[in-house]
Amino acid sequence: MTSLAELRALLRDCLVLWAVEARVTVSDDAVILTTEAGPFTIEPADPDLRPVRWFLQTPERAAAGRPPRATPSIVALLAALRNHIGGQGGENLRIGA
Numbered sequence: 001m002t003s004l005a006e007l008r009a010l011l012r013d014c015l016v017l018w019a020v021e022a023r024v025t026v027s028d029d030a031v032i033l034t035t036e037a038g039p040f041t042i043e044p045a046d047p048d049l050r051p052v053r054w055f056l057q058t059p060e061r062a063a064a065g066r067p068p069r070a071t072p073s074i075v076a077l078l079a080a081l082r083n084h085i086g087g088q089g090g091e092n093l094r095i096g097a
Helices: 004-018 059-063 074-085
Strands: 023-026 031-035 038-044 054-057 069-071
Touching (some): 004 031, 004 038
Antiparallel strands (some): 023 031, 031 038, 054 069
């Protein structure tokens, strides 16, 4: 399982790749990504909730009183987060003749 400190480091690298200005902090049980839009909170799911691995709370969901979005993997978490914060996608690498 990815630790919150490892997730913080991964998110800091992703922010550079996505060209997004944000601050990443770690609390006892979550990683908080603070952008102009507000805080995005990422919490690990309890192992009993598998296949859910992570919960992502966005400012919009929090304002609407909705629960965090469940994601099944780190890849799904990062994709959802990038889409919410307006991160740039990378170049598509194509290998072929």
